[in-house]
Amino acid sequence: MSSRIENYLGFPMGISGAELTQRAIIQAEKFEASLTAPCTVVSLGSCAGHLVVRLSDGSEVAGRAVIAATGASYRRLEASRLSDFEGNGVYYAATDMEAGICGPSPVVVVGGGNSAGQAAIFLRQGGCRVTLVIRGDDLGKDMSRYLVERIEADSQITVRARTTVVALDGHETLGAVRLNGPDGNVDLPCAGLFSFIGAEPSSGWLNGCAALDDQGFVLTDLSLTAEQLGQSWQTLARSPLPFETSHPGLFAVGDVRSGSTKRVAAAVGEGSSSVRSVHQFLAFSSRPNG
Template structure:
């Protein structure tokens, strides 16, 4: 096979030659260096490389080029070589453009000119990017096809599982000609039907069967770890990254998909380091890849149902009967959306009524009247995203305005979108439909009225997922986990506290078990604070292990 390519593009011939020269000095033995002096010329080179079947490992593009900026080039080049690492060469004055490019083209790094001496400022960056490229699984994903009814709760759940786990798939309505052929070949099976690239058929698969079929890990590789993290939201992913990067043998167990509630957000705009915002799915995917790069194991479809102490070990029990033990545990199970108490709505869940953003359904809302219930940031972000495709988005809030629970920037954004209407003092009292949602009954300042709609997205507060911890660790009246100083009354340790020290800040009433993120009592309920909790919990795990 021919050597993989390192492509550099810069309209300044002197800079272009200098970049190519430095690349050849260090990488010529293992890589072929290709130089271009414009974006169009570089794209043409990439097309030729693809036609010949050659691979491209890295694309280094100058930002300021007259015919096509570096960001514009990288955006088009992604379609040709999606796995190539993308580096933007920029002057100090263009750092804002480079930061924006992180979201536009999933930029891997930006490098300031000049980069001398290369041993300090150039080669370490390129070495890191090439190492990441070599670690990436570049096998093109096979075509995964999902056949199901338009209004089927389980079909939606399968699509949501695949989407949130970043698994590409093609959705086929059971009435389409291609679906009919697949169903006939499979013997008219129960739906949904999933057909893998090698022709394997999965009939109404469980999440675990689906995960195994698409290559997601569903079982731990060992019986004992330094650290078990339960929950794959921002807190859990943060804990996995910091735990694994600091040398702890770490396993993360997630029931559905990495990212938690944050992973369903269409756009998070107030997270540090992303001035143009980042989707929850992007943030979760980057954190997952980062955790795996440091050696953390990520288990999908793991349903944790119990926790107990056995001497110095902390043992997690799963619904399938398996157990995993560790020196320490971080509970980052997050919260789940509270169910909407309105007549008939529960029976329509997954067939018109959705809890959370349900990103897999967004394209189907084109030119429709859509209703969003809730007044916090998650509801506002979903409304903004839905407004891009829907005819009209109605936000229903019980309060007299959005100011009480939504960020100011998001309120202003909503006010500037013409097809979003906010209905204050309004609640849903009933939902109806045959086979799927067809109408809602609303109660508001104008009295009761019925509206026709097939789409309702619910964001009405959250509840912790801690029922399985009853009697194991202390919880507050709402089910949140009590930690650290809140366990201490008048400076005295809890009566049943078994060790001669005060509980650490994020430690629960069971020593060696910590809580992080939204599941912790009185936490901030923000992505940044959840990540911070995860990092802090790992630091406290180290302290616990040192004194155990």
């Protein structure tokens, strides 16, 4: 969903999330990984010592080990008529496609994190006049300094602090948004509302198989308490491996993992490191009482 990832090693000119994914697919196929897409995992279970992943088409895939890398999905704004314009003026990504739809019209970006900052700059570069709406009063609280500096230096980006989006308006497409801030309600013309207000972990499919933190992110290795590990681990006579969840053989990496750094480089690194843990797990479980 990222329009331009500028901090991933090896891409000095930046790369969009979509292009990085396309390249990853080619690379995975080169190593003969079997890919199935589009395809949603609906639940996880276990059977005869294997974890069983159930897919939305009803098929099942069994494995001795599973790595969960399902990331997180976006929170929705609580504003009236939001659903009327989703995909038709309300967007959760700012790529060339959305920028093309909005053209040079005014747009509103909501959120105080790096994703919102990147989107504001990207849309501005495409010729839009951008209003950046943040709930708090300090743009630098959750956003990287380099983005804050670029936003503050740009006269075509207006930052509205202590402000929320309360309503959307338009006929067939989004035409205006109502903001509520220190000066009360303000109506702004708006061709695109870009929402970057945080994410919910995509962990529901784990179906209670793994312990989660209070926000639903998956707990792994040192974050797990003895209580969360339960009795089954006592018979295993080992601690969870790096990235292993409370379910032996189930690993979690990237954004879906509790405490992970929500960045591409971190997710890629965790994914590759977890493979070492999978090998260790397979070695443990091939022992006579493993």
